[in-house]
Amino acid sequence: MPNDSAYAAPAATHAASRPLVEVSMLEKRYGDSGPPVFSDVSFTIQPGEFVCLIGHSGCGKSSILNILAGLEQPSGGTVIMDGHEITRPGLERGVVFQGHALLPWLSAVQNVAFAVRSRFPTLSRAEIREKAEYYLHLVGLRSALDKKPAELSGGMRQRVGIARAFSTQPRMLLMDEPFGALDALTRGLIQEELLQICARTQQTVFMITHDVDEAILLADRVLLMSNGPDARLAESIDNPLPRTRTRESMHHETGFYDLRNHLVDFLVRRSALVSKGEH
Amino acid sequence: MISAESRRAFFLFLALFAGLLLVWQLSTASAPPRSPYGIPQGNAEYQMLMGHTPGTTRTREGFPGPARFAASALQALHAPFHDNGPSDRGIGWQVGASLLRVAIGYGLAVVVAVPFGFLIGLHPVIRRAVDPFIQILRPISPLAWMPLALYTIRNPEGCGIFVIFICSLWPIVLNTAFGVGSVRREWLNVARTLEVSWTRRVLFVLLPAAAPTIITGMRIGLGIAWLAIVAAEMLVGSSGIGYFVWNQWNNLSLSNVLLAVLLIGFTGMVLDGALAALQRSVTYAE
Numbered sequence: 001m002p003n004d005s006a007y008a009a010p011a012a013t014h015a016a017s018r019p020l021v022e023v024s025m026l027e028k029r030y031g032d033s034g035p036p037v038f039s040d041v042s043f044t045i046q047p048g049e050f051v052c053l054i055g056h057s058g059c060g061k062s063s064i065l066n067i068l069a070g071l072e073q074p075s076g077g078t079v080i081m082d083g084h085e086i087t088r089p090g091l092e093r094g095v096v097f098q099g100h101a102l103l104p105w106l107s108a109v110q111n112v113a114f115a116v117r118s119r120f121p122t123l124s125r126a127e128i129r130e131k132a133e134y135y136l137h138l139v140g141l142r143s144a145l146d147k148k149p150a151e152l153s154g155g156m157r158q159r160v161g162i163a164r165a166f167s168t169q170p171r172m173l174l175m176d177e178p179f180g181a182l183d184a185l186t187r188g189l190i191q192e193e194l195l196q197i198c199a200r201t202q203q204t205v206f207m208i209t210h211d212v213d214e215a216i217l218l219a220d221r222v223l224l225m226s227n228g229p230d231a232r233l234a235e236s237i238d239n240p241l242p243r244t245r246t247r248e249s250m251h252h253e254t255g256f257y258d259l260r261n262h263l264v265d266f267l268v269r270r271s272a273l274v275s276k277g278e279h
Numbered sequence: 280m281i282s283a284e285s286r287r288a289f290f291l292f293l294a295l296f297a298g299l300l301l302v303w304q305l306s307t308a309s310a311p312p313r314s315p316y317g318i319p320q321g322n323a324e325y326q327m328l329m330g331h332t333p334g335t336t337r338t339r340e341g342f343p344g345p346a347r348f349a350a351s352a353l354q355a356l357h358a359p360f361h362d363n364g365p366s367d368r369g370i371g372w373q374v375g376a377s378l379l380r381v382a383i384g385y386g387l388a389v390v391v392a393v394p395f396g397f398l399i400g401l402h403p404v405i406r407r408a409v410d411p412f413i414q415i416l417r418p419i420s421p422l423a424w425m426p427l428a429l430y431t432i433r434n435p436e437g438c439g440i441f442v443i444f445i446c447s448l449w450p451i452v453l454n455t456a457f458g459v460g461s462v463r464r465e466w467l468n469v470a471r472t473l474e475v476s477w478t479r480r481v482l483f484v485l486l487p488a489a490a491p492t493i494i495t496g497m498r499i500g501l502g503i504a505w506l507a508i509v510a511a512e513m514l515v516g517s518s519g520i521g522y523f524v525w526n527q528w529n530n531l532s533l534s535n536v537l538l539a540v541l542l543i544g545f546t547g548m549v550l551d552g553a554l555a556a557l558q559r560s561v562t563y564a565e
């Protein structure tokens with residue numbers, strides 16, 4: 001058992017720079033009666049940071065992400081990005097949806113082109129196509145560009161969804177369990193591609209996941225949510241592993257098992273205690 | 280390659296068709312000729328009135344058999360567009376006249392119904408406000424509008440077009456509203472996160488998403504329109520396939536009536552087939 005408090009300390013390393021996003025006292029309730037889904041959720045996201053949010057099903061992770069995206073309104077609290085409160089969706093935040101959400105009547109490249117045209121309305125048709133293909137290549141999709149989503153495999157669809165989100169060059173990328181429906185092999189491949197792209201482009205990412213190993217591989221910081229109803233943000237944990245970690249090598253890094261045990265222990269044991277006020 | 284199943288289906292179709300012709304042939308060959316007014320030809324008084332004395336050879340033809348029908352159909356289809364005044368025009372000309380009315384009335388209905396359907400599909404308040412009107416107007420038989428249309432429009436041509444318009448409107452409105460209202464939320468969320476303009480959202484998200492449902496409504500509407508135009512032309516027309524049927528009935532030309540009936544069915548099939556092809560081209564797999 002690692003020492004809990006060593007990880008539970010707030011992130012000190014990023015405290016110096018000005019955060020890109022400041023979430024404070026966020027609360028969400030559906031309907032007037034009953035406890036809120038979550039309350040008292042506060043955290044910040046630094047520019048270039050990769051933040052993962054972990055928690056049990058139903059604790060309100062998607063709700064938080066949708067509020068950050070501007071698709072839902074909070075019942076209380078605020079989200080400030082670059083000094084402006086987020087009240088509606090915007091192109092500076094790219095979203096990768098839980099169920100890919102590609103438009104089924106458009107081909108892969110048309111789906112991305114739709115986003116490119118929204119972001120760069122003055123580009124010519126050829127330039128838009130070129131940009132769309134560039135982002136599809138970026139996520140490792142080189143063939144099947146003109147196929148419809150129904151004709152693509154699950155992994156290809158998710159790649160298109162990620163390419164679409166990247167193609168608008170958002171300040172922040174929001175991803176809701178982007179790899180949840182994929183097999184382990186495909187997931188590993190796309191995770192590594194994502195890691196490379198994010199490192200290269202200094203992309204700020206807020207991502208929801210159920211997978212502890214995925215969080216350790218991708219995240220600079222892991223946020224842990226306690227169980228709902230009335231869930232809280234229980235811990236914020238900096239990832240001590242070097243940023244050069246890969247899927248194959250990361251379990252040889254010192255601190256990997258301590259971190260992993262800490263996260264798993266939170267999910268199986270402490271997440272339930274927090275909501276009962278015993279933490 | 281033709282699959283074994285479709286080959287079997289084709290042979291079964293041929294067998295059914297041959298059986299149908301046989302039944303037709305047998306039933307028309309043996310049946311005693313009947314007056315079109317329902318009086319048995321054996322009625323002696325009637326025969327006297329018609330100028331036949333019993334025992335003379337039959338001069339009146341009954342229901343045409345397949346051979347006679349084919350001959351007269353060939354003759355009618357030989358010059359389908361001849362025009363010797365309103366009571367003697369080719370059958371192609373008549374079908375064309377009906378199609379033109381349908382094109383105008385139905386075209387107007389589509390132009391009105393699709394935007395209206397979008398409006399009520401996107402705004403639940405409007406939908407609930409107009410729903411009672413739609414529910415009452417929708418089940419009205421097209422022909423029930425006829426007297427009101429005649430009184431207010433006064434022009435038979437306009438009446439036919441109005442009847443087509445009013446009866447094909449509702450299925451298109453309802454299907455469009457349903458299709459637009461049930462567009463997947465996540466597709467709309469994609470459009471929102473991309474800050475897509477209103478026009479692009481309507482044209483490139485809502486319209487393609489709802490297109491299969493809208494075209495289902497258009498197919499239903501066109502089917503009703505084609506049913507209604509025949510009936511309307513029987514009542515008030517001076518042209519059109521419905522008028523032709525009625526006119527040939529009055530001429531006691533059952534062959535031509537039969538030909539027109541088959542042509543109505545065939546044209547309806549072609550119209551629906553065209554929309555079905557359009558529907559296939561916009562249908563997407565999720």
Ligand SMILES: Nc1ncnc2c1ncn2[C@@H]1O[C@H](COP(=O)(O)OP(=O)(O)OP(=O)(O)O)[C@@H](O)[C@H]1O
Pocket residue numbers: 030037055056057058059060061062063064228
């Ligand atoms: N539109 C809604 N109306 C009412 N309740 C809702 C709505 N959306 C979510 N909820 C409730 O809010 C809670 C949190 O939902 P949310 O989708 O945010 O969970 P989650 O943490 O993303 O779960 P999962 O990991 O299964 O995706 C759930 O209990 C759910 O029942």
Ligand SMILES: [Mg+2]
Pocket residue numbers: 061062063098176
């Ligand atoms: Mg979720």
